[in-house]
Structure formats: structure tokens, C-alpha cells
Amino acid sequence: MAVFVKICGICSRSDLEQISAFQPDAVGFIQWPKSKRHVDPKRVGQWATPEGIQRVGVFVDPTEADLAHAAQHGRFDVLQVHRVSSGWTLDRDLFKGLEVWRALNPTELYFDESHFEYDRYLLDSYDPGTIGGTGQVCDWEKAKMLIQSLKTSVLLAGGLTLGNVAEAIEHVRPWGIDVSSGVEIEPGAKDIAKVEAFIKACRTT
Numbered sequence: 001m002a003v004f005v006k007i008c009g010i011c012s013r014s015d016l017e018q019i020s021a022f023q024p025d026a027v028g029f030i031q032w033p034k035s036k037r038h039v040d041p042k043r044v045g046q047w048a049t050p051e052g053i054q055r056v057g058v059f060v061d062p063t064e065a066d067l068a069h070a071a072q073h074g075r076f077d078v079l080q081v082h083r084v085s086s087g088w089t090l091d092r093d094l095f096k097g098l099e100v101w102r103a104l105n106p107t108e109l110y111f112d113e114s115h116f117e118y119d120r121y122l123l124d125s126y127d128p129g130t131i132g133g134t135g136q137v138c139d140w141e142k143a144k145m146l147i148q149s150l151k152t153s154v155l156l157a158g159g160l161t162l163g164n165v166a167e168a169i170e171h172v173r174p175w176g177i178d179v180s181s182g183v184e185i186e187p188g189a190k191d192i193a194k195v196e197a198f199i200k201a202c203r204t205t
Helices: 013-020 064-074 106-110 140-149 165-172 192-203
Strands: 004-007 026-030 054-060 078-082 099-104 120-123 153-156 176-179 184-186
Touching: 004 153, 004 192, 013 026, 013 192, 054 064, 054 099, 106 140, 120 140, 140 153, 140 165, 165 176, 165 192
Parallel strands: 004 026, 004 176, 026 054, 054 078, 078 099, 099 120, 120 153, 153 176
Antiparallel strands: none
């Protein structure tokens, strides 16, 4: 089965349009104001994506009000949450039709006691000062073990580049791949040639 590919940290209409032409499975928009890649949901909502490409809003410890506002204006299909407490929950009735993904580093997932049913997990490296886009490689060994033991689909993120993504897919066997800094010129600006090559590498592995 083909690996699901998400290109995250998109900050401009131009990047989105060019990246969408390569048909990734999902595109991500950071909704955390402290991020260098933050983009307002009202701005995102003005940008179109072709049918079949999921729009993912990426949040840090959000409230339901935060999510409702962003989902409405950004026209998101997926809510990806980082650094929520183990008791965090969400009223599914308020967000019908939307998927909810939880991002964790592999060690955190061992101790996740949440009773909320997430649609996917995303395994990433951890940096106390930011979320995603760190360029730090996730612990592939722990990720591999978790993926083998979980019923829920898992995306692998963290320090992925054109140079290591084929190895990561071969070794870890994730359901999906998530990349941000590995295909950038600088935070907030994508290297379109790298994006195209990265997607091709994922789909030919």
C-alpha cells in the first residue's frame, strides 16, 4: 500500500498551489502563534486545494473554541493536536466529519492514558521550544515497535529529508510520512523541487 504523504508548515498560497500539483495526500498549516510557520486560519481559508488533499490544522494544547474557530475559517479536514494533557477530550458532535490526530514523541506514547479515540497518531521528535520542523530525527526503533503494536495508523515525522526518507519507510514501516523543515529553503518557505522529489521518493519506496 502506498505511503500517505503530508507536507506540513505551508505558509503561502504560491507554495500551496505548487505543492498541490504534486498531489500529496495532505497539507498542513501551523495554528500555533509562537511558531515561525504560523499562518492565520482566515488566510488559509482563502486558499483552495484540489479534491482529495486533506487540509490539516496543527495546534498546541488547544481549547474547543480554538479548534472551532480555526476549523471554520481554515476549512480544515483534520485537527492535529500537540501537547495536550492525557485527560484531554473533544466533543465529537461539534466536529462531525473531521479527523483528530495526536502528535507525540515515541516515549510519550508509551504512557498515553487518554481515553479519547484519535483517528491517527503522529510520532515526532521533541523540542521544548517549538513543535515540528525541528530537523531532529525521531527515535526510529521505538517508533517501529509502537507501530507494530498499535491498531491506529501512525505517521512518522521528525528530521525526514530526501536523503533518509526511503530508509525511514523501509525500517519503520509507518502508515504515513510527515515533512516540514526537510523540504524548506527557510522556515515558512518551501523548496518546491525538494517537495516534488520527496513525494516521489515516498511513493517509489
